[in-house]
Amino acid sequence: AQSVTQPDIHITVSEGASLELRCNYSYGATPYLFWYVQSPGQGLQLLLKYFSGDTLVQGIKGFEAEFKRSQSSFNLRKPSVHWSDAAEYFCAVGALEYGNKLVFGAGTILRVKS
Amino acid sequence: DVKVTQSSRYLVKRTGEKVFLECVQDMDHENMFWYRQDPGLGLRLIYFSYDVKMKEKGDIPEGYSVSREKKERFSLILESASTNQTSMYLCASSEPGQGYEKLFFGSGTQLSVL
Numbered sequence: 001a002q003s004v005t006q007p008d009i010h011i012t013v014s015e016g017a018s019l020e021l022r023c024n025y026s027y028g029a030t031p032y033l034f035w036y037v038q039s040p041g042q043g044l045q046l047l048l049k050y051f052s053g054d055t056l057v058q059g060i061k062g063f064e065a066e067f068k069r070s071q072s073s074f075n076l077r078k079p080s081v082h083w084s085d086a087a088e089y090f091c092a093v094g095a096l097e098y099g100n101k102l103v104f105g106a107g108t109i110l111r112v113k114s
Numbered sequence: 115d116v117k118v119t120q121s122s123r124y125l126v127k128r129t130g131e132k133v134f135l136e137c138v139q140d141m142d143h144e145n146m147f148w149y150r151q152d153p154g155l156g157l158r159l160i161y162f163s164y165d166v167k168m169k170e171k172g173d174i175p176e177g178y179s180v181s182r183e184k185k186e187r188f189s190l191i192l193e194s195a196s197t198n199q200t201s202m203y204l205c206a207s208s209e210p211g212q213g214y215e216k217l218f219f220g221s222g223t224q225l226s227v228l
Binding site for chain 1: 149156158162206217219222
């Protein structure tokens with residue numbers, strides 16, 4: 001069965017430092033990959049997505065992610081974190097043969113210290 | 115902007131009560147989804163719907179049912195609420211043919227079953 005793993009439950013970084021959030025997936029097919037962000041008290045907002053083509057994708061708010069098929073990974077990165085980036089981040093995976101069903105990871109809570 | 119509105123932000127119910135969670139979207143989306151979000155488990159799909167009066171089971175449908183009488187409204191029903199259904203419930207919608215390309219989420223309903 002398909003699964004998504006976000007190994008880090010919590011991450012704390014200093015404001016201005018770089019960030020990488022990890023995501024690994026287990027799928028038998030070519031996956032569609034997403035990162036969503038959830039600010040406190042809010043619903044989820046799409047940061048970026050990968051369907052095909054260039055394996056480095058750019059998203060909103062200065063985020064980017066790289067699809068590495070050999071490692072089954074889709075890690076989220078940001079070169080310089082802002083205090084407003086504190087939120088929970090979810091990686092999600094879908095595949096055409098599984099229809100309109102996304103599988104979400106457990107989430108990573110990002111804390112930013114000043 | 116797409117708006118997905120969930121009728122209640124917080125809800126407290128007693129064990130055995132029938133509970134209705136309402137979700138309305140204003141962008142004429144055909145696809146609508148109900149997820150529950152639990153710490154450490156991420157989002158899990160309960161039910162989804164491709165069209166009026168259509169519904170499909172997600173990964174955890176037990177104890178839930180849904181109703182989609184109008185395109186813009188998708189209701190989640192807990193027939194007899196139990197304490198293990200205490201959770202955050204998130205509604206989402208997406209455009210036709212793009213089932214999981216971009217989900218638009220509501221702000222969530224935090225349900226407590228006592």
